[in-house]
């Protein structure tokens with residue numbers, strides 16, 4: 535078997551192989567058809583496994599940016615389109631592709647990679663850990679919002695546009711949002727230009743509630759459709775200001791001829807249920823992992839994020855897949871860290887996959903100590919890793 539990088543010429547074969555591996559991703563006419571789904575793939579960043587002259591496995595990487603706790607923004611390789619033909623599974627094809635890809639990402643100087651896992655047991659062995667989480671909240675339509683007990687509501691207006699009328703507006707609002715939201719990924723212009731992936735990037739018919747501030751500047755949107763009978767399904771609500779998120783939720787819950795509103799891809803800490811007059815009216819479902827993180831250059835990655843406690847922390851990190859074990863001293867002053875090799879006794883001993891889970895602040899070290907995955911003083915480490923805002927990602931790739 536040969537594992538090799540792809541070029542522009544491989545694009546059609548690559549996409550065909552992905553489709554055969556997943557046995558899905560046929561695009562409905564309404565969503566553009568003709569390969570739009572994968573059109574933002576970067577042809578020279580793929581990996582192809584070839585056996586007997588035929589492609590049998592694929593993996594791709596997108597060039598994203600990831601927003602970190604503390605506001606830093608770093609490049610992140612977005613691993614996707616991972617598939618092995620059903621006829622060639624459980625013979626090590628994925629493992630060989632992952633080894634090739636991780637080696638290549640490191641050679642490019644990437645500090646971390648991210649992915650969405652189709653099944654949770656697949657990626658831990660390659661050093662990825664779940665780092666952000668998501669859920670959905672279903673609320674009966676016209677469910678009353680309680681009056682805010684402190685603070686004001688966002689001033690402004692809501693206008694409904696058809697997806698096709700939105701032009702560059704969604705891209706601009708999304709870009710401002712993702713820069714301020716730890717755990718969020720960039721959606722490179724290529725995605726919007728080519729209308730790749732899922733709504734609201736794809737041309738799938740949607741309505742978009744656009745919120746504008748008192749000066750008329752768009753500062754948030756919610757993309758939605760009326761799907762199942764009498765159900766209004768919200769693909770995503772994008773705004774940096776919580777008061778704008780509230781104004782959009784209030785608007786959607788007031789929609790006529792709808793029995794329930796399903797808010798998808800919310801952070802676990804969403805305030806939505808607290809805002810309803812009846813706390814129990816919001817039904818939580820689909821609580822799941824979303825973004826998985828794999829650190830490729832531990833010291834650079836740790837120095838790139840902001841930290842919430844000053845002091846020193848010694849981490850002993852094992853990376854079984856890449857057969858490495860390294861110990862680092864993290865010294866934090868005024869939220870910034872310096873990370874250097876050390877031989878001091880560790881405060882935490884952990885697998886690189888667990889460090890990936892802790893990295894964005896969405897998983898507390900003490901939780902993984904209690905789970906028996908990490909050794910050390912979890913409570914002391916919690917103070918370092920804690921973030922002001924829950925990391926959240928809703929980009930599908």
Ligand SMILES: CC(=O)SCCNC(=O)CCNC(=O)[C@H](O)C(C)(C)COP(=O)(O)OP(=O)(O)OC[C@H]1O[C@@H](n2cnc3c(N)ncnc32)[C@H](O)[C@@H]1OP(=O)(O)O
Pocket residue numbers: 555556613614615616617618619622623624625626627628629630649650651652653655656659
């Ligand atoms: C980021 C993304 O793109 S997520 C999408 C992932 N792709 C899919 O879900 C499409 C359908 N599935 C597939 O194409 C394949 O089953 C893959 C890609 C998940 C796995 O490919 P394979 O070539 O069979 O994996 P490989 O043989 O290298 O397995 C490596 C190890 O992972 C384990 N493993 C692989 N797939 C799974 C799985 N779905 N569930 C649990 N364990 C798994 C294997 O048992 C093996 O374990 P071992 O080392 O202890 O023996």
